[in-house]
Amino acid sequence: MKIKTSQARAGQMLVQDVFSMTNQPIVNKNTRLNSEHLRVLTRFQIDEIDVLNESSYGMNTTQRVKDPLSNRSDATTSEEQIQIHKPGKDDLTFPALYMQTVKRYKQLFTNWQSGSPVDMLEVRQSVLPVLEMGSTVPKEILLLHHYATSADYMYHHSIAVGILSTFLAKKLNFSSGDCIQIGLAGVLSDCGMAKVQPTLLKKSGSLTTAEYDEVKKHTIQGYNMLKKIPSIKEGVLLGVLQHHERTDGSGYPLKVKGNKLHPFSKILAVADVYLAMTAERPYRSKQSPFKVLEMMMKDQFGKFDHQVMQAMLAGLSTLSVGSRVRLTNYDIGEIVFIEESQPTRPMIKLEESGDIIALKNRNDLFIEELLS
Numbered sequence: 001m002k003i004k005t006s007q008a009r010a011g012q013m014l015v016q017d018v019f020s021m022t023n024q025p026i027v028n029k030n031t032r033l034n035s036e037h038l039r040v041l042t043r044f045q046i047d048e049i050d051v052l053n054e055s056s057y058g059m060n061t062t063q064r065v066k067d068p069l070s071n072r073s074d075a076t077t078s079e080e081q082i083q084i085h086k087p088g089k090d091d092l093t094f095p096a097l098y099m100q101t102v103k104r105y106k107q108l109f110t111n112w113q114s115g116s117p118v119d120m121l122e123v124r125q126s127v128l129p130v131l132e133m134g135s136t137v138p139k140e141i142l143l144l145h146h147y148a149t150s151a152d153y154m155y156h157h158s159i160a161v162g163i164l165s166t167f168l169a170k171k172l173n174f175s176s177g178d179c180i181q182i183g184l185a186g187v188l189s190d191c192g193m194a195k196v197q198p199t200l201l202k203k204s205g206s207l208t209t210a211e212y213d214e215v216k217k218h219t220i221q222g223y224n225m226l227k228k229i230p231s232i233k234e235g236v237l238l239g240v241l242q243h244h245e246r247t248d249g250s251g252y253p254l255k256v257k258g259n260k261l262h263p264f265s266k267i268l269a270v271a272d273v274y275l276a277m278t279a280e281r282p283y284r285s286k287q288s289p290f291k292v293l294e295m296m297m298k299d300q301f302g303k304f305d306h307q308v309m310q311a312m313l314a315g316l317s318t319l320s321v322g323s324r325v326r327l328t329n330y331d332i333g334e335i336v337f338i339e340e341s342q343p344t345r346p347m348i349k350l351e352e353s354g355d356i357i358a359l360k361n362r363n364d365l366f367i368e369e370l371l372s
Helices: 035-043 094-113 120-134 153-171 176-188 191-195 198-202 209-216 218-226 234-242 263-278 289-298 306-316
Strands: 002-004 048-050 062-066 081-085 324-327 332-337 347-350 356-358 367-370
Touching (some): 094 120, 153 176, 176 234, 176 263, 191 218, 198 209, 218 234, 234 263, 263 289
Antiparallel strands (some): 062 081, 324 367, 332 347
């Protein structure tokens, strides 16, 4: 929706680039506005901007179905009945649905901090619609890092891990029931953070060794929070417990490795690291998804399951000849050739100059965003 810049407030998200007297945007679309952005818009005398309308919630087409997670004999009837989202013309766009879900998850997390137990029925009803919608559109996953702010990183991260984990599970041909379980495991992977001192969660500087050791306990804390819930399956529990483990045994909390890791946890580990590396943090600006994919393939080799990494590379490198992309230096161009061995490093014809550049020869440049 279009609003006067004078009415804009920190926290709103741009849905269109904002230009002034230059060819490059002064503020990019999908940016969550802060006080500095608002000052820039004022200085450049921008009268009107287009922001995401998060005021309404259009999930009004629902269907009651049996939850694939609840196939244990001890699950209650109410837990077997959940609402599954069926997209319709009156529904919100994915970004709006995503932001609504993050807000709801933040409320749930605050309740857990206060000592409330995890209500799985409530969790499922809150997150399954966005898991289903988000996991079907790779381009939306590539934009997730734009939506989060460093202040609310943890809540965004949990929902994003659920979305990407569901997507990867589908790419790896897991059953529909397992895809839902894996997505829920992703959402709940950091629920144990509710038992970590709040001051550590809000700390902007580096953690001390003792503080980091305290934070690392969240995997066990999360496992303990969930293990007594009748409808929770072992895969979800182990996914939460093991999502910081690595295939070479270098992770935590138990240094489990290789085939001893549950398949769910191998997916969660990849999703967790990818999203952490792309997101804005107090100590680092957000990074290009394509840059992170390259870093994970090269620098993290041997730490993650090879099949999961290949599924993510194939699933998110949704580039094709003719696609328009924005580079990290803000140049826009069209992909003219893709080497199968380097799918994130195509040849690009720049719109402004007409020059053709080969990204494989430009280590200083990455694709920032897929435009079309």
